[in-house]
Amino acid sequence: MGKIVLKNGTIVNEGIVQESDILIVDDVISKIAKDISDADAEVIDVSGMHILPGVIDDQVHFREPGLTHKGTIATESRAALAGGITTFMEQPNTTPQTTTIEKLEEKFATASNSAFANYSFLFGGTNDNLEELKRLDKNACSGIKLFLGSSTGNMLVDDEKVIENIFSNTEMVISAHCEDETTIRENLAKYKSQYGDDIPVELHPIIRSEEACYLSSSRAIALAKKTGARLHVFHLSTGKETDLFRNDIPLEQKKITAEVCIHHLWFTDADYANKGTLIKWNPAVKTATDREMLWNALLDDRIDVIATDHAPHLLEEKNNVYTKAPSGGPLVQHALNAMLEKVKDGTITLEKMVQKMCHNPAILFQIEKRGYIREGYYADLVVADLNNPWTVTKENIAYKCKWSPFEDTTFSSKVIHTFINGHLGYSKGQFSEKRNAKRLTFNRP
Structure with a gap:
């Protein structure tokens, strides 16, 4: 070159x-x-x-294989470059799911011919693939992903004994989606009996509630302490959860870490009135108080990493009634811009932003020669x-799905x-x- x-x-x-x-x-x-x-x-x-160092995004859903009408490794990694993201870690809830070593290597083969940004993948833990997980080399990929709450792809792991066995049988980082399924199902049933499928989206953070998040994350953290597992809790969304994490030791010494996503730092439940299901994520965007507490935890180092949870869906899918509208949205092209806006208004320093988006993911996942x-x-x-x-418009959106929750934002x-x-x-x-x-x-x- x-x-x-x-x-x-x-x-x-x-x-x-x-x-x-x-x-x-x-x-x-x-x-x-x-x-x-x-x-x-x-x-x-x-x-x-x-x-700046290239941004490392530890949580994306690029939808390949099986869901390529929403996005592909090629289209979404290209959009990532437009947003300054040079490295991504893609999640296992594709079709088929990345829950065997064979499927993991097939994804790597696809990315080697199509990715525009540096790549790795998370291996999905399930209720019945512990033996396959034990065979996984600790340097083979980013780590293990557990869905302790259901989300797109139906990879829920709800067998407590299986979860403990996974925690006890890997040296790799276990990244967890933490929401208590029983709580969510009870809340959903309550509002579905009242509204049918057309539940007001403003009730999303009540259905996928603070209690659901805290119950699951606190349980996962207790198990990590018991087993000595290396746990990374994805996409914190509540202020209450932030007190579960430490800031009195360096990141290199932490066994339990946390991530926050762009949408939980930017939006609040007041935005459902204008944005509707476009800002329907799991976990849900919650209150202004939650957002403030997430920012405080990010700034005082209880939260270690900023990510996107980029998860494209077609606009016609998102525009369905509540129970049929999928959760997730595209973010890789605009995440750095959003954070730079927070630098401009004095919420975070440029140096701290770089630490959370570039340095810390490299430290946390022990990535060689990147992040600095x-x-x-x-x-x-x-x-x-x-x-x-500049203003986000449909004409300058690079995602395959061609929409953004930041449309019309300058x-x-x-x-x-x-x-x-x-x-x-x-x-x-x-x-x-x-x-x-x-x-x-x-x-x-």
């Missing part, structure tokens, strides 16, 4: 903001210094712009202009360039047709 010099950028990395140049040689960062000069290098002037701007690391880089307003910042292993995969609204993605590797002793 040759050499590229990024000139005059403002690098944000490891808590430091500094002006510097970056020399990329082939797929790695070769040198970080001021006034780099190389006669053989292509020079890209990024004066006035910020250079360091010499010798892969050149996964995002160049963003923090003063370049963001102050814009992703200008995204480098993937040293290759300019996205630049000024245009995508490269060349794929330069790599399968993630891990450093798990």
Whole structure:
């Protein structure tokens, strides 16, 4: 690929903001210094712009195989590049589900021919695949995914003995969707008897309630403490849950960690009136107080990672009545923009945002040579202009489903360039047709 010099950028990395140049040689960062000069290098002037590490998204649903009318690894990973996400970890609730080593490797084979961003997958735990899980090499993929509450794909794991056996039989990170199924079913039955299928969507956070979330996450955490398992709780949505997590030890030493998603940091239950089922997620978007408490936990390091839970559905599917409208929405193209908006209004610093979206996922999943701007690391880089307003419209949405919960939102910042292993995969609204993605590797002793 040759050499590229990024000139005059403002690098944000490891808590430091500094002006510097970056020399990329082939797929790695070769040198970080001021006034780099190389006669053989292509020079890209990024004066006035910020250079961030490529974002690592630890939770996406790209819908391949089996649900490719909603999205594919190719379409959604390309959209991710437009949003500065250079690495994704895809979930197992596809059709067929990723619950055998054979199906896992089939996904890797598909991604090797179609992904535009670096990739790995989570292996799905079920009520009956413990022996297959035991055979899984700890460096084979991102980790294990358990649905302790039902969601798209019906992979609910509800056998308590099975859950304990899984917790006791893997060294890998166990990422869990935590909602108590009994509570949800009782709540749903109550409102279905009152409204039929056309339940007001404003009742979604009452049906998939704070109690449902807390019961499940607290139970999972207690089991992780009992078994010594490495537990990562996906998409916290309630303030109450945040007190279950620690901030008094470094991330590298934590056995129990937490993630929050963009939609739970941005929307509240007041937004159902305008957005309807477009913001129907599992777990549900809840109150303004919950959102404030999630932000507080993110900022004081009880919550470790920001992710998207990108989950595209067709617009006609989302526009169904409550019980038939699927939960989830597309977010990878706009997540970084949304967070940069929170940087602009002073909610979070740029350095802290980079920590939560880039550094911490790399630490948590022990990813090799990614998540930082360091010499010798892969050149996964995002160049963003923090003063370049633009509005989300159907015409500039890259998702296959062609809608976004952020439609008509004006963001102050814009992703200008995204480098993937040293290759300019996205630049000024245009995508490269060349794929330069790599399968993630891990450093798990």
